Every structure is written in C-alpha cells, then in structure tokens.
Amino acid sequence: MKQRVFTITENAPLTERVSLLRLRGDCSEIQRPGQFVDLALPGFFLRRPFSVCDWTGDELRLVYEQAGRGTASLRDLPAGEKLDLLTGLGNGFDLSRAGDAPLLVGGGSGVSPLLGLARRLRKQGLRPHVILGFGRAEDIFLTEDFYCLGLTPTVTTEDGSFGIRGLVTAAMDVPHSFLYACGPLGMLRAVSEKSPAPGQLSLDARMGCGFGACMGCSIRTVNGPKRVCKDGPVFDKEELLWDD
Amino acid sequence: MGRLSVNLCGIELDNPIIPASGTFGYGHEFAALYDINCLGTFSMKGTTREPRFGNPTPRIAEAPAGMLNAVGLQNPGVDAVINQELPKLAKVFHKPVIANVSGFSLEEYAEVSAKLAAQPQVGWLEVNISCPNVHGGGMSFGTEPAAAAEVTRAVRNVTDKPLILKLSPNVTDIVSIAKACEDAGADALSLINTVLALRIDLKTRRPVLANITGGLSGPAIFPLALRMVWQVSQAVKIPVIGLGGVSSAEDAAEMMLAGATAVQIGAANLKDPFACPSILRALPGVLDRLGVEKIRDITGGAHG
Numbered sequence: 001m002k003q004r005v006f007t008i009t010e011n012a013p014l015t016e017r018v019s020l021l022r023l024r025g026d027c028s029e030i031q032r033p034g035q036f037v038d039l040a041l042p043g044f045f046l047r048r049p050f051s052v053c054d055w056t057g058d059e060l061r062l063v064y065e066q067a068g069r070g071t072a073s074l075r076d077l078p079a080g081e082k083l084d085l086l087t088g089l090g091n092g093f094d095l096s097r098a099g100d101a102p103l104l105v106g107g108g109s110g111v112s113p114l115l116g117l118a119r120r121l122r123k124q125g126l127r128p129h130v131i132l133g134f135g136r137a138e139d140i141f142l143t144e145d146f147y148c149l150g151l152t153p154t155v156t157t158e159d160g161s162f163g164i165r166g167l168v169t170a171a172m173d174v175p176h177s178f179l180y181a182c183g184p185l186g187m188l189r190a191v192s193e194k195s196p197a198p199g200q201l202s203l204d205a206r207m208g209c210g211f212g213a214c215m216g217c218s219i220r221t222v223n224g225p226k227r228v229c230k231d232g233p234v235f236d237k238e239e240l241l242w243d244d
Numbered sequence: 245m246g247r248l249s250v251n252l253c254g255i256e257l258d259n260p261i262i263p264a265s266g267t268f269g270y271g272h273e274f275a276a277l278y279d280i281n282c283l284g285t286f287s288m289k290g291t292t293r294e295p296r297f298g299n300p301t302p303r304i305a306e307a308p309a310g311m312l313n314a315v316g317l318q319n320p321g322v323d324a325v326i327n328q329e330l331p332k333l334a335k336v337f338h339k340p341v342i343a344n345v346s347g348f349s350l351e352e353y354a355e356v357s358a359k360l361a362a363q364p365q366v367g368w369l370e371v372n373i374s375c376p377n378v379h380g381g382g383m384s385f386g387t388e389p390a391a392a393a394e395v396t397r398a399v400r401n402v403t404d405k406p407l408i409l410k411l412s413p414n415v416t417d418i419v420s421i422a423k424a425c426e427d428a429g430a431d432a433l434s435l436i437n438t439v440l441a442l443r444i445d446l447k448t449r450r451p452v453l454a455n456i457t458g459g460l461s462g463p464a465i466f467p468l469a470l471r472m473v474w475q476v477s478q479a480v481k482i483p484v485i486g487l488g489g490v491s492s493a494e495d496a497a498e499m500m501l502a503g504a505t506a507v508q509i510g511a512a513n514l515k516d517p518f519a520c521p522s523i524l525r526a527l528p529g530v531l532d533r534l535g536v537e538k539i540r541d542i543t544g545g546a547h548g
C-alpha cells in the first residue's frame with residue numbers, strides 16, 4: 001500500500017449511473033487486477049474504495065457507480081483536480097490459476113476489474129471467455145474495451161433489450177477451466193453454483209479504512225472471519241459461506 | 245528524557261501519542277507502513293475470552309466530520325492474542341503495549357485481564373467498560389458508578405500492572421464514574437469511547453448499520469471529548485488519557501492543556517494511515533509556538 005496524489009485527467013459519465021475516472025499518478029504499487037484504491041473525497045471523512053479497472057505505469061482507470069452522496073460529489077470533480085489515494089490495496093486475482101480456458105463473469109459495476117484481468121490474461125497468451133451482465137441496453141459500458149483486446153464478450157440484459165435476455169447465468173453453458181467473477185453478492189452466489197470449475201470471486205463491501213485496521217468489512221468464511229479489504233476482496237469460491 | 249516524553253503510571257513513554265484500541269489492530273497493518281516504534285505505545289484491539297466475529301455488516305457509516313462503527317469487538321479471543329498476536333508483535337514493536345480488555349461478566353474481565361497482565365510485553369491494561377456496540381456487556385458496566393467500581397475491583401484483584409479504565413461519554417455524569425473507578429483502584433482513565441449514534445439510509449428508509457446504532461468517532465466528537473477530559477482531570481488525581489477526534493498535533497496539545505497526560509489517536513488512523521507519524525513530526529513545532537520546552541509541562545495548563 002502507498003499513499004499517493006493523483007490528478008484527474010478525465011471524469012465522464014459512461015451511462016446514467018456509471019462514470020469513468022481517469023487519473024495520472026504513480027501506479028507502481030498496483031500488482032494485480034482485482035486490487036483496489038481508496039480515494040479521499042473533499043468534504044467526506046471516510047475514503048471510498050473503488051476496484052482498479054485498468055492501469056499502466058502512470059495511468060489509472062476507475063469506473064464508479066452513483067451510490068450515495070460521496071459518489072455524487074465525485075462526479076462533480078473536474079479534470080485537473082488532485083486526489084489523495086491509497087493504492088495497491090487488497091489481494092487481487094491470481095492469474096496463475098487461469099488454466100487454458102478461463103471464464104470471466106461480471107455484473108453491473110463488477111465488470112470494471114475484469115477489463116484489467118482480461119488484458120493480463122491476453123498477455124499470458126490466453127483467450128478468456130467473457131460474460132458481462134447489465135440491466136438494460138442503456139446500462140452497458142466498457143464492452144468495446146474488451147473488443148479492443150481481441151475478445152468478443154457475451155452480453156446479457158435483464159430486460160432483453162440487448163444480447164441474451166436474462167442474468168449472466170443464462171450464458172454460462174461454456175466449458176471453462178477457471179472462473180473469475182465480480183458483481184453483486186446474489187450474482188456471485190448464482191455464478192459460483194452454476195460453475196463446476198474452481199474460481200475466484202471479488203466481493204464488494206462497505207469499508208472503514210480499506211487496509212485491514214478497523215474490522216469494519218469482515219465476512220465469515222470456512223477459514224474463519226476474513227477482512228474483505230485486506231484478506232480479499234478476491235476470495236476462492238470454495239472459501240465463501242452463503243448462509244448469512 | 246526527551247522533549248516529548250511523558251510518564252504514564254510509572255512507565256516512561258518517548259512521546260504521548262498512542263493509537264487507540266480498535267483502530268490499530270494488533271499493529272501489523274501499520275508496521276508494514278512505518279516503524280511503529282516511533283509511537284509512545286499503542287492500545288491493542290479489544291480482547292474478550294472467546295473469539296468473536298462481532299456484529300453483522302454493514303457496520304461502518306459515514307458522518308459529518310467522522311464515522312460510525314458497530315464492529316462489536318471482533319477479536320480472536322485472549323488465547324489467540326497471547327499465542328499468536330503477541331509473539332508476532334514482538335518482532336516489530338519493542339516497547340510495552342497496552343492490552344485492551346472487554347467482557348460480558350466480572351469473571352470474564354478478571355480472567356482475560358489476568359492472562360494478558362501475565363505477558364511481559366503488556367505494560368498496561370486498559371479495561372473497556374464503554375463499548376456501545378455489544379449487548380449485555382461493554383457499556384452497561386460503564387454507565388453506572390457502582391458497576392464501574394465493581395469491574396475495576398475485579399481486575400485490580402488479579403494484577404499489579406497499571407490499570408486504565410476506558411470510560412463512556414454516553415452517561416449523565418462522567419465525573420461520578422471516573423471517581424468511582426479511581427476509588428476502586430484504577431491507576432489511570434482513558435476517555436472518551438465513541439458516542440452512541442445513528443444514520444438512516446434515505447433510499448431504504450432504514451438504519452444504515454445492521455446493528456441500528458453505532459459509535460460516533462472522528463473530529464465531530466473532539467470538543468465533547470475535550471470538555472469531558474477537562475471535567476474529569478480536575479476531579480481525579482490519577483492521570484487521564486484523552487481521546488476522541490484528535491487528528492492533529494494542535495488537537496493533541498489542546499487535549500493535554502485540557503488535562504490529559506497522554507493522547508490516543510483513533511479514527512484519524514483509519515482515514516490517514518500515517519496520521520500518528522504526521523502528528524509526531526508536527527508536535528515539536530507546536531511546542532515551539534507555545535513557548536514550551538517539554539510537552540509534559542502543558543498537561544492541565546488550561547485550568548489556570
């Protein structure tokens with residue numbers, strides 16, 4: 001973890017509720033896709049955690065959804081504004097376990113970290129199968145970035161206004177060696193149950209500190225209590241308990 | 245004896261800056277960021293007899309100039325603290341540490357305290373009779389003078405190590421509770437724990453926290469903490485450790501002028517993991533501006 005000042009280079013809506021935030025700064029602490037940053041917002045006490053969508057040495061891309069007053073104020077920040085970030089938080093996805101046919105499943109804003117993951121799997125010479133789920137056609141974002149990686153994501157919409165009608169599980173009948181998924185808890189559970197393969201799931205949580213000190217975001221697992229921020233946010237699917 | 249050193253119950257601290265229990269874990273997250281031996285000491289995560297998961301999530305909420313938590317004393321239990329956390333801590337922290345104790349009965353307070361006090365690394369026991377987030381324990385011992393005195397006596401009976409009672413602000417008269425603890429054998433007091441609070445989610449029209457209520461901390465409670473430290477330090481002879489929203493070296497100096505011998509830093513660590521070293525770097529400059537050579541000389545300076 002490092003504390004670094006980043007400068008906003010772009011802050012633009014992608015859909016009605018989802019925006020892209022492009023930042024310039026030192027990304028050296030980010031080692032794996034699925035890690036996150038914790039962003040201090042002017043006027044708010046607690047930092048806001050966002051998973052890393054994609055990054056290079058000095059450019060960081062985040063995607064954020066309008067959730068409350070914090071994210072609403074973030075949407076108003078113009079390019080040039082400086083932000084205090086804790087970077088390189090959390091464990092991230094383990095790329096070494098992908099096998100020869102990894103499956104990536106994302107729902108809503110959970111699509112975001114799968115882009116950085118897909119790019120790095122491509123660098124390993126793999127061609128992951130990607131399923132991206134949204135509510136409606138107008139909620140779709142980031143799919144063209146997967147095309148730029150030479151991938152053809154399968155898109156599902158709940159109302160059938162684009163792609164396959166239904167939830168991501170409706171498109172999951174593809175053989176795969178390993179599952180990587182990020183999205184709402186209900187989706188993660190359904191995806192996890194549908195997939196016969198081992199896998200890793202990235203969880204969202206309301207956090208206090210973001211680096212393991214406050215115990216605010218703990219979950220119960222088969223290996224005892226774990227902090228989503230420090231021991232996760234990526235957990236082996238076999239480790240999670242769904243009965244809470 | 246350095247410019248920043250203070251004496252807490254017979255143990256010399258290099259400086260009065262102490263991360264507060266529940267905001268610093270068992271030290272490891274911060275030891276990965278900076279040498280935590282720069283601190284006066286720190287207060288470990290509140291420890292109970294049995295392992296506890298704590299309350300259901302969400303258990304953190306935003307507040308104007310602060311935050312609410314309803315963690316509810318998640319900890320691995322006293323035996324794991326002794327067998328795992330303290331040996332790990334010994335590798336990165338070489339000063340006496342404060343062991344924070346919670347309980348649901350007098351017997352539990354005494355048993356956990358006895359076990360922790362027997363550890364050579366433990367310099368002080370801080371007995372939490374003020375956690376607002378557990379039911380049937382914690383704060384219920386700290387809201388009434390007779391009960392607070394009972395806990396103090398129960399722990400006093402099992403250790404000669406310095407005994408700090410951590411007090412709740414969620415009371416009508418904190419001074420009467422402070423005096424009861426002093427009379428029952430406490431060596432010091434720390435105050436304040438968090439302030440019982442609530443947030444409601446406008447979208448769901450339900451409380452944000454699964455526990456409904458939580459404890460408010462951060463700059464929002466600083467003036468309240470300062471007022472209570474001022475009142476208590478004038479009413480007792482034992483040292484007072486001031487905490488509650490301290491975020492800067494100036495806040496720390498203010499807390500000491502109000503009567504604190506040392507200062508704990510809580511929520512600030514969660515917002516800025518480097519809050520304590522930043523405060524430490526700024527403290528000598530604050531003393532210069534006050535025209536004071538030694539920080540120990542400002543304790544209670546505002547009382548006139």
